Amino acid sequence: MTAHTHAHSHPDSPDGTKGKNLLLTMVLKIVLTIAEVLGGWLSGSLSLLSDALHNLSDVLSIIISWFAVRMAAKEHDKKNTFGYRRATIIAAVINATLLIIMSLFLFREAYFKFIQPEKINALLVIVIAAIGIILNAVAVYLLHKSSGDDLNMRAVYLHFLSDALSSVGVMVGGIVIYYFEAYWIDPALTVLIGLYILKESYEILKESANILMQGTPKTVDIDEMAEELEKLDAIKNIHHVHIWALDEHTLFFEAHVNLQNDILVSELADIYKKVEQILKGRFGVTHLTIQFEYNCCEDMGRVLDKE
Template sequence: MAHHHEHEVKTKKSLITTMFLNFSITAAEIIGGLFSGSLSLISDALHNFSDAISIIISYFAMLISQRENNERMTFGYKRAEILAALFNSVVLVVISVFLFKEAYIKFFNPEPINGAIMIVVALIGLLANALSVFLLKENAEENLNIRSAYVHLLSDALSSVGVVIGGICIYFFKIYWIDPLLTVLIGIYIIKESFEIINESVSILMQGTPENINLEIVKREIEKLPNVKNIHHVHVWQTNDDDVHFECHVNLKDDVKVSQSKEVMEQIEIVLDELFDIHHVTLQMEYECCEDVGLIKKVDDTIN
């Protein structure tokens, strides 16, 4: 528990640090973009600004998610981070589409750009973005909320690399169309990464079965237990990245007392814990009660 708390404190400090870094980069790149006339530099500044906002959202979502559950919010506030991840990713997509439009205009109406200013400012941004990415990388795989902020920062680091390359091409070769082209390429990558997070966030919010859990395998493993005839009406869902919930009806082979079914319940919980990393389990023990013993209970939408 102490280790988990220390981990959370470290994550919060990393978020605060990256937030200040990104606000600083934003100011520098907007000024540099206006003086140099570089769209990709201004687009990078917009990305950095959105990063700072996304980090603020991620930070407060983390705080909210740690609030204790209550009678109204019995599952707690864990999905605050999922909502933050979804929001941040949608914002990234919207920004990318806006920049596509600006790049289209700039591509057919190129304007002179000061490549030297573009390179210097982009290098400063790249260093700050690289540091921000490093600070959040450790937690990005474990937490969808942090990953959404991480993708923001990673996209900006790549954007800064693109701006540096573009600045070199403009300064030495006067290839002005490289600026909007790089904007589009970076935008495509950002949209790809964002849609992955959007897809995962929506799946959790829609209470979809986690991708790493195969219900047929779960059923097979539980039904190997000596006193279990079958399981049916199974539901598996997540409240956030970590917490997976499982519920089902368990049809026993014998009509035993409720007190005797406790041992079977414990055996099922061990199977779910050790094989599938599921720790929140609700079981309805029964004996030949349900006519429908399918793995999933089909919802009857027929209107009489």
């Protein structure tokens, strides 16, 4: 007998908090991009123009994320029985990849600036950087709450946090250049910011890839789960265990449960209820499928490569 159950979670709709905040942050980013293009052109600062290009890529990432939130809010149907929640994971992969590409671009620009420092209008750079700090800080505040449990929103949040840090670096660099004409400060700060972006982007990319590959979440211990279930008197062993995440909030569990005794189907309800309570209450499983057996697959391990 196979039994299954699942719990529903409802992501924010595109008209909800996430969607509105993404649209608002996109407006802020467009305003900042325009300001940096004008500031870079007037001051002769290549760093501001480079940051403007970075911000333009952020606008693209926000658009991708907003559509992902909208897609994830759609209900499942016959065509996509699992629904569309993985759209946010795909968006996280795209955004993290963009961040890595932009980091490499920043390293390249920093290299050339080390070789040939350029004189700039430091005062104008400081003013534009201050504007960048304010706008990015507002965006970080708007996205902070949603970034903790959503990879897609976390990737966008990281975009703005890195931009805020970048603006702080540009401002500090502008101040040092204004007073000491130490033009090497600008590329040095760029390298430090780029290293931070690379580290955080890699973590997002690794976690997203694990979900897309239906890997076991790092917070889950298959043996611990099986051992806990095998403490029930009615269960002999657990095998054919498969665990994967649909997104950050939806954890799937399926397994074959070998029973101690050959019992009636009607008697399985109580056993199933106990299994469900353990998996949902202790391990956060939201959807489980159990195949009950008696004297089957005797020498099988927890996880099998072949069914």
